[in-house]
Amino acid sequence: MVDPGGIPEAEGAVSPDGYQGDVPPEAAGRLSSPAWSSGLSVNDFAACAQMGIRPVALVQGFCVMGWSWYGMGSPYLYRPAYGGAMGGMGGFRGGIPGTVGGGFGAPFSGGYQAGSYGGQAAGGSYGRSRWGSTITSYSCPHYYTGMDHRNFGENFEQRWVSDAWQHGFSTAFSRMMEEAAAAGAHGVIAVVDTVSHLIDASIREFHVYGTAVVVEGAPRPPAIWSTYLAGQRLAKLIEAGFMPASVVASMASVRVWAVCVTQALMAGGYQTGGFSALSGEITQVSDAQMQARRLVRDHVKSSLGGDTLHGAALGVSWSDVGEGDYQVDAVLRGTRVRRVREADPLPAPTLTLRLS
C-alpha cells in the first residue's frame, strides 16, 4: 500500500564531525561564532566550571507535525461496527499524521534510540500497517439487548499517535543534536522539551533545546551525550558514579471503546433490559489508566538497554470523548544513565537547624 505521507527512511547516526545540512543557514552562522549563549543560570554555570565543562552554544531543534484525526486518511473515519469483532480493525482506514513540508534529514542522532515496538527497527519505517493493537477486551453481560446496545468493547493502544509523537520528538531532538555537532560539542545539558499547539489543535510543534558543552581536555566522545539535568544536580549525578547517556522520551495513547457497562457508568448509570449498572469500579477506565502508564514505561525501558532512567517525569492527560469513550495519553521523560563507578559510601547525615 502506498503511503501518501511519504515518511523518509532514516539515514543513520550523525557523528560529531559530520554536519548534515538539515539545519537552517542562520543557525550555521550563529553556531560558528566565537561568542556563545547558553540557557544556564549563574549557579549552573559555576557548577559547570567546577566540573571542567565549558558551554559552547545554545542549541535547539523544531518539528511541526500535522495532527489530524478526522478527514482523509484518518482512522476515525469509520466507527467500529457494534457487535462486530474489532480485533482486525476491519472498519479502519490507514493514515498517519503527516510531517508538514517533508524531505527532512535523519531523525536520529548517535546518542538517541527510538523506543522499539516489537519488530520495528530503530530508524526504519513506522509500521504503516500497524495502527495499534488491542490490549484488553470486554464483553457485555446482558441477555436481551436493543439495536444500539454496545455489546463489545476494548482498550486499544493507538500506535499511530505514539508513533507520530515519537517522530516529532526524535526529529526535533536530532536537529538539536546536529546543531550541537556543528558547534563541536561533547554533550548537551539542561535540555527542555515542549509540545504545544501552533495556531490550532491540528498542528503540534515539538521544540527541544539545551546547552551544548565541551569537557575541557577530553577527546570527543563517540556519540554526543545529553541530559535534562544541569549544574549541581549533574555534578552530584556524576559524583555518585553515573554518566548520562541520553535524553529519553516516549508516549503511549490508550483509547477506550466503551462496552455497554462502561458507557452506562460513565453516564451515571441506567437501567437496560432489567439489568442496571449503577455504581462501582469502571474497570475499563481503571485498566486504561494503568495500561497507558505501563505501556509508556515499557516503551522507555525497552530502549534503555540495561541502563537506568533517572529523574523520570510522567505526564498523563485524559479526556472523555463522548458516549462513554475515553482516551488516556501518557508521556514519560528522563535521562538514561549508566553506572560507571561504584558509589562511595556516604557518611551518616548530621542534623542541623537553621536559625534564620
Add this chain to the structure above:
Amino acid sequence: MSDANLPADLPRDAGKRLAELKKLFTSDLSVNEFLLIKQAGFHPLGLVMGSSIYHTGIQTRKWSKSQELTKLTEAMYNARELAMTRMEEEAEQLDADGVVGVRLDVNYYEWGNDAAEFIAVGTAVKAESGVSHRNKLGKPFTSDLSGQDFWTLMQTGHIPQGLVMGTCVYHIAHRGLAQTLGSVGQNVELPNFTQALYEARELAMTRMQEEAERLGSTGIVGVRLEEKSHQWGSHTIEFLSIGTAVGDTGAAATLPQPITVISLDN
C-alpha cells in the same frame, strides 16, 4: 471517654475520633517537626480542630467618619474564639499539655453571603516525662509556632502559654470632594488615613497584649500583623495582631553555640 463527657458544641464524630487517638496518634507536622518535637521531650497525640461559621456583615457606618466598628470587631473576635475554644476542648479530651502548629484560616463560600468559616487546626502534644506543661490557667497551651520554633523556644528556657490575638475592624472615612481636590497632584501625607490606620493597629496590638497579661506570660513572640477586607469592601479593614505568649519554664537555657555555614548547594 463517652459521648456524655463531650462538650455540647463538638460534633459526635469528634468524640469517636478523639477516643481512637488513645491508641494511634495523628499529626500534620512534617517529618522534621515531628523529630524535633520528640527531641524537645514531647510526643504528638493527634490533630485537633475547631470550626465556626459566623455571619459578619452588619454594622452601620458613617461614610465620612473614621471609626472602629465595634460590633464587627466583636463578631470577628467571637468567631475566632469559638473556633479556638473548640480546638482547646478537643485537646482537653486528649489530656494534652498543649497544641502546636496552630493554623487559623478563614474560608468563604458562595452560598453564604457575608458568612465566613473560621477554622483552627493544630497538633496536640504531651510531655514524655508525664510532668504537666499546661499553662498558668491549667489549660493546654496553644501556639502557632512550627516544630522548629517550638524546639528552639524550649532550648531558651521558655514554653508557650497560649495563642493571643487582638482584632480591630476599622472603617476609614471616604474623603470628601473638597479634600480630594485640595491635595490632587501633591505628594503630601493624608492625615485622616494615617490617624485611622495608626489607631486601628494600636488597638489590635493593645488587645493582644492584654490577653497575654491575663495568661501571666512574660512576653509574646512571633507577632504577625494581618490586614484583611474580608467581604466588606475596601474602606473597612480588619487588623489582626496575633502571636504566641511565652512563659519561663525555669529550666536553664541549653541552646548550643550556632555554627556559621555558607551552603554550596542550590
Add this chain to the structure above:
Amino acid sequence: MTSARDGDATAGNLRDTLLSLAASGYAGRSVARKGSTSDLSIDEALVLHSVGWEPVELVCGAAAFSIPAGIWTWSQGEVVAASAAYAGAMARAAAAIQAECRAAGGHGVVGVRVDVAVERHLVNAVLVGSAVAPGSGARPPAMPFLSDLSGRDFTLLRLGGWDPVGLAFGASFVNAPRRSASAALRQSSQNVELTNYTEALYAARESAMERMQAMASQLTGQGVVGVQVSEGAVPFARHALRFAAWGTVVKSSERPDELGPVSVVVPLDDAKLAFDAASLRGG
C-alpha cells in the same frame, strides 16, 4: 541535613571522572539486571543510598469509580455515593500500586503523589511513586509499604527508629445546609454564629479525619505523620464540599534511634531559588 563541600576537591574528582570516562570511550560497567526507572531526584537517591536503600522502579496505581446520576442535587447531609466512590477508587489504586511494587521486587514505595479528580460521574484516583528496596537483597514483604514521604523524609524517619507502614486516607462530601427564607432574613441582620452550618461542616471534617484514622488502625500503625488536608467546593456542584485527609502511617521499629543531637546553624547566604530551565520559555 546540609552538606558543605570543599570546592577544589569536587572539581578534581569530577574532571577526573569525565576524563577517564572519555578515555574509555564512555563504556559503562556491564549491568546484570534489566534497566530500571525512577522519579527520585539525585539528592533523594543519594540520601537513600546513605542508609543502604536503592530505587527499583517507577510504579503507579490508578482506578476509576463511578458516581451515579442525580446525587449532586442540593439535598441534605452527606453525599454518601461520592464518599464511597472516593474511598473505593483510592483503595483500588493503592492495591494496584502495591501489586506493581511487589512485581518489581520493591519493599515499599516512597514519594507517592496522590491525585484524585472528582468529576460528575466518576472519581479517578492516581498514585505514582518510586519503589525502593534495601541493597542487602533481603526478601521483600508480602505487603509493601506506601508512603507519600519524600526519599529524604523516609530516611530521616528510619534513622529516628520509625518505619512507614502504609498510606491512610479518608474523605467526606457534604451538602451545605440550606436556610429557610425566614431564617436567612433573621440572621442577615445579626452578627451571629450560623450553628447549622457549623455543625454540618465541622462534622464533615471530623468524619474525613476519622475515616483516615480508622484506616490507619486497620494497617496496625502507631501513628500518622505529615497529614495533609484538602478541602474545597466541588467545581461543578459548588453547594457540595469535599474534605479529604491523608498521611503516612508509621510504626516504631526495633532499631535504635540513630539520630544524634541537633546542632544549630546560622547560614551566611541568602535563600536562592533553584533554576528552572523551562522558565526561559516564559513558562
